[in-house]
Amino acid sequence: MAWYVDRAAQVFVFVGGISAIVFIAGIFVFITKEGLDFVLGPLSLGEFFTSIEWRPTSNNPTYGALALIVGTASVTGFAMLLSVPLSLGAALFIAEFATGKTRETLKILVEMLAAIPSVVWGFVGMSIMHPLIIRVFDVPLGLGVLNAGLILGLMAAPIMTTIAEDALKAVPDTYREAAEALGATRWEVIVKVVVPASRNGLLAAVLLGVGRGFGETMAVLMASGHAINLPTSVFDSVRALTATIAAELGDTVQGGNHWGSLFTLGILLFIVTFVINLTADIVVRGIRKK
Amino acid sequence: MDNGQRGDYAIETRGLNLWYGDFQALIDVDLEVKRGIITSMIGPSGCGKTTLLRTCNRIIERLGYVRTTGSVYVLGHDIFGDDVELVQVRKQVGMVFQRPNPLPISIRDNVLFGFRLHEARTRKVSAAEENDVLESSLRQVLLWDTVKDRLNRPATGLSLEEQQKLCIARLLPVKPEVLLMDEPCSALDPAGTEAVEEMIWQLRGDYTILIVTHNMAQARRASDECVFMLLGRIIEHGRTEELFLAPENPKTADYIEGRYG
Structure with a gap:
């Protein structure tokens, strides 16, 4: 009898373990399948990467994703500018200075921060940051790189803090002594x-934060202004890759060119986040080997 | 102010009590460690010898829940005094730990770590000077010939014996007067123990060495004076051969003869 239980548990755990790989591979295959016809067919890669004309619903549609790529990059970049020093500082404080109750409280708070849904962050961006930016900087619109970057920075900070703190805690105390x-x-x-x-470990934390920034959708959609635009200042509205997919996918004809173009954005995002996470993973592995 | 009377000893404690939380680990300890010789501390586990050693450079305070009363004089200065800089205490008193703990950097950077820390505070150090310091420190611990061709390799790749020698070598450029050693050979095999002991014996005279050991044979062959501790108190302190041949206190005799511990 016990033998069956043991065997069943083994199979169960094995399926659980392997499912992660199956899901990742499945997602990749699905996105590629949906996007590939478009990539190999009507899409001009030159246009995709160099034009800012994203007009997939026009009579004469164009698929220039440059503004979207720059939008995502600028928001993520701004977010990292804010959150990297903030999270590394927080991690240093929690790991090296805080003791006892302070430490525990801070850790719990940081973890709670990570659990706030992104739509709530987006709401904060729209209803609090937006009027605040208008008032403080005297600009006509408060939805843009600054707003989305701040929100995204705060969203990426907890995960970066947690991972950076783990990395600091992993340094043997004998070194400090x-x-x-x-x-x-x-x-x-x-x-x-x-x-x-x-x-x-700290580098891995930063990379995972960047990955988080790239992939975030809802908060960026709400706080960035969602206007196709090459930003020249932090107050300019931009549009992110993820937000474009989220906003447009519901209105497209399944299998059509617009549909395919959105999946092309998906392929791009998948590749970028995959590379970032893989790099982070290789970097973390680097520590363990030593 | 106390330099006149206190200067005779490298380390002197007066009425030293130490508590970990509610547990009293050191009870009214009066210890005088003479300059330039090797003093060993023996006693069963938990008798407070490591605690006493770690109090002498105040590294014990890292724990946070430690409270002390009484005083500890190192080279005549009260290290708990208000005007004492911890950095200076740590500079005068080097410490070797039970497990070799080289930093995860190159052999060169390990040896020069303390040197750079202290010298760079006040002046610029030339590369030539660093190389001299590096070589002489490694020579003093009899490690130079083994590692001279791989100074830029990580120190963690050395054998335990070599690591422990390296950990002693990195103390020397700072020019400490006292070396505290907490069972420096306990992680080593017999050959490594012998090599490190021999090396420590060579340092005798240039440094005052206070060494904690579990190994009575080691205390006997490698120290001038010996301190026997039990349950947080110093039971006996005398010349090593006398303490082992004719202990005054029956508790010492019992321990040496292996009746407990």
Whole structure:
């Protein structure tokens, strides 16, 4: 009897483990299948990457995704500018300075922050940040790179903080002790020992934050202004790749060119996030080997 | 201010008590460690010898829940005094840990870590000077010939014996007067133990060495004076051969003869 239970548990765990691979592969196959006809057929890659004319519903449709790519990149870039120092600072404080109750409370709060739904963040962007930006900077519109970047930065910060903190905690305490016994101050220990020793983990944290930024949809859709535009200032509205898919996919003819073009954006996003996550993974593996 | 009377000893504790939370680990400890010799501390596990050692450079305070009363003088200065800089204490008192703990950087950077830390605070150090310091430190611990061709390789790739020698080597450029060693050979095999002991013996005279050991044979062959501790108190302190041949306190005799511990 016990033998059956053991066997069943084994199969169950194996299926659970392998399902992740099946899902990833499945998603990739599905997106590619939907987009491939379009990519190989009507799409001009030159236009896709260099034109800002995204008019898939026009009588004479054009599929220039440059503005969307720049939109996603600018919002993500701005978000990282904000959240990388913030999260690394928070991680350093939690891992190296905070003790006891403070530490536990902060960790719980950071984890709670990560659990806020993205539509709520989008709502914050629209109803709080939007009027605030108009008032503070005296600009006509508060939905744009600044707003979306701030929101996205705050959204990416918790996951980066958590992973960076794990990386810092993984540095053996004997290193700190050795450096302190040699007369290093707390800051010297952090700067000369802890951060170099956890470099890979910190880099992985940043990369996962970038991946999170690239993939985020709802909050960016709501806070970015969703206007096709090459931004020249942080107050300009932009449109993100993800937001475009979310906003337009419902109105397309399944299997048509517009449908295919949106899946092409999906392929691009998939490749970018896959590369980022893979890099992060390889980097993390790098630490373990040492 | 106390330099006159206190200067005779490298380390002197007066009425030292230490608590971990509610547990008192050191009870009224008066210890005098003479300059330039090797003093060993023996006693059963949990007797407070490591605690006492770790109090001498205040590294014990990393734990956070430690409270002390009484005083510890290192080279005549009260290290718990208000005007004492921890960095200076740590500079004068080097520490070797139970498990070799080289930093995850190159052999060169390990040896020069403390040196750069302290010297770079006040002046610019030339590369030639660094190389001299590097070589002389590694020579003093009898490691130079083994590692001279791989100074830029990670220190964590060395054998445990070599790592422990490296951990001693990196103390020397800072020019400490006292070296605290917490069972420095316990992670090593017999050959490594012998090699490290021999090396420590060579450092005798240039440095005051206080060494905690579990190994009575080691204390006996590799120290000038010996301190026996039990349950947080110093039971006996004397010349090593006398303490082992004719202990004054029956508890010492019992321990040495292996009746407990």
